[in-house]
Amino acid sequence: MDWQFLAFSLVKIIAAFAVVMTMVAYSVLVERKVSAFIQDRLGPNRTQPFFAKYIPGLGPLLTRWGVFQPIADGLKAFLKEDFTPAHVRKVYFWLAPAIAMVPSLLTVAVIPFGSMMGAQKMVIADLDVGILYTFGIVSLGVYGIVLAGYAANSKYPFLGGIRSTAQMISYEISMGLSVIPIFLLVGSLNLGDVVQHQTGGWFAWHIFRQPLGFFIFLIAAFAETNRLPFDLPEADQELVGGYHTEYSSIKFALFFMAEYAAMIAVSGMMVTLFFGGWTLPFLGLDQPAATLGMGLLHILVFLGKVCCFLLLIIWVRWMLPRFRYDQLMDLGWRRFIPLALLNIVVTAGVLALLASK
Amino acid sequence: MIVERKPLNLAERFYLPALGNGFRVTWKHFRKTLFHGRTAADETSGGYYPEVPxxxxxxxxxxxxxxxxxxxDTKCVSCQLCEFVCPPKAIRITPPGPGGPPADRANAEKMPREFEINMLRCIFCGLCQEVCPEEAIFLQKDYSLTGLTREEMVYNKERLLALGGHHTGIQKWKQKADEARAQESFPVPG
Structure with a gap:
């Protein structure tokens, strides 16, 4: 393990962390703006630092679009009173937000967010078991929520935690099964190879080869990130916020950020698995970059695709009502798991036929 | 009443109409607000709060x-009924006591030396107005009370009177004074 590898990895980790956290902050803003527009409101449009009004044109414009709002929100989260209720189980209460946050960030490690910058591959950890690692880490995410529900020692968070366990365990199965056909096609679990396999024309993208797998993955992703229509662990109307009801200040903010970081991670997964990762099938954008400029362009392509998915996830939240709990379980166990299994069998059969010819 | 639940057809069982209608409705509102700048506040009251009161x-x-x-003249006669009825105990009245300053009005017995309402405690229930025999206290139209300290939010008599203005609807003591004057010249049958 030479120092160069360590140095470049550190740089990549810091850069990816910075980008992900910025995206978390601003996807919250986008969520607030989109929801406001859908509900005939304007959303955050007042927050401004003292100097903004002295910048002609740009200052008021940025204020109107709420660009300073995430900074104020973050500051507020840090400065608010961090209240620990007397009835909580302290150790778990303090542990839970961190356990919720860490897996969503760890998932980003194996996602190839670009091709090459110089001689460096644009992925933090180029693992050969990429997808297995992801699923392993994603299943840890449930512990944060369950611990929060248990630690809070009151009824609504407890119910939220219970629901979350059942939901995440159920949908993890269909999520895992839905990507197996991809790896049957690619023949490797390395996410870099998955991206390489999707080069050469639009129809090389796995969305066109495995539409069923994609839809199952997409819906399971909604369930895994606790987003509407599957946000039963939070369910503001029935569980007053669910597992994070008893949390305040930065601990609450950690849960909040974890949700959005998970959204970004899962969008990154979908882009990598089904939408060609950092590639675009024209202008030679589907080959690893030879120059720094192309490398940067690849990263931007990847981020652009991720943003599209984030917008989709945000929009769906304001579009669909929440599923009932039995409907959720029914959909997971009795629809998606058989469908995903069928998808595996059919894909394997077709591949076997093609190979025997 | 029995709600008839029709069996869902194939498209409905795949949630397709729900998706379609959901997107149509949300997009309609999104477009209206984003591209035409029309919000619910514009349509109902002409704008948002601080700019449009x-x-x-x-x-x-x-x-x-x-x-x-x-x-x-001050209408309050310091009877302290509002102080007693006030559920959150926001009102505090200091009566003049024996030998205190006389009331503004010649024929009223007394008026409060000090009258304080703690607006932080007040729940705007209106019982003080209901109980007042003199119609001296009214719930008015101010809804945005602000202050920098707790002391600032305790309104004293002077401030309450300045903010309250005049209310001439009932003129109980003027009528009493007129009656008293009439008594002076009442022709006593002799």
Whole structure:
């Protein structure tokens, strides 16, 4: 393990962390703006630092679009009173937000967010078991929520935690099964190879080869990130916020950020698995970059695709009502798991036929 | 009443109409607000709050203030009924006591030396107005009370009277004075 590898990895980790956290902050803003527009409101449009009004044109414009709002929100989260209720189980209460946050960030490690910058591959950890690692880490995410529900020692968070366990365990199965056909096609679990396999024309993208797998993955992703229509662990109307009801200040903010970081991670997964990762099938954008400029362009392509998915996830939240709990379980166990299994069998059969010819 | 639940057809069982209609409705509103700048606030009241003040409808229960009568005198006679009835104990009255300063009005027995309402405690229930025999305190239209300290939010008599203005609807003591004057010249049958 030479120092160069360590140095470049550190740089990549810091850069990816910075980008992900910025995206978390601003996807919250986008969520607030989109929801406001859908509900005939304007959303955050007042927050401004003292100097903004002295910048002609740009200052008021940025204020109107709420660009300073995430900074104020973050500051507020840090400065608010961090209240620990007397009835909580302290150790778990303090542990839970961190356990919720860490897996969503760890998932980003194996996602190839670009091709090459110089001689460096644009992925933090180029693992050969990429997808297995992801699923392993994603299943840890449930512990944060369950611990929060248990630690809070009151009824609504407890119910939220219970629901979350059942939901995440159920949908993890269909999520895992839905990507197996991809790896049957690619023949490797390395996410870099998955991206390489999707080069050469639009129809090389796995969305066109495995539409069923994609839809199952997409819906399971909604369930895994606790987003509407599957946000039963939070369910503001029935569980007053669910597992994070008893949390305040930065601990609450950690849960909040974890949700959005998970959204970004899962969008990154979908882009990598089904939408060609950092590639675009024209202008030679589907080959690893030879120059720094192309490398940067690849990263931007990847981020652009991720943003599209984030917008989709945000929009769906304001579009669909929440599923009932039995409907959720029914959909997971009795629809998606058989469908995903069928998808595996059919894909394997077709591949076997093609190979025997 | 029995709600008939029709069996869902194939498209409905795949949630397709729900998706379609959901997107149609959300997109309609999104487009209207984003591209045409029309919000619900614009359509109902012409804009958002600090720029466009809220229109207070009659019957609204805002902050309770003391009122003066038609000749500018304090109506309150320091009976302390409002102080007793006030559920959050926001009102505190200091009566003049024996030998205290006389009331503004010649024929009223007394008036409060000090009258304080703690607007932080007040719940705007309107019981003080209801209980007042003199119609001296009214819930008025102020709904946005702000201050930098707790002390600042305790309104004293002077401030309450200045904010309350005049209320000339009932002129109980003027009538009593007129009656008393009439008594002076009442022809006693002899």
């Amino acid at each position: 809220w229109k207070v409808e009659p019957g609204y229960r805002g902050a309770p203030y003391l009122v003066r009568d038609q000749s500018g």
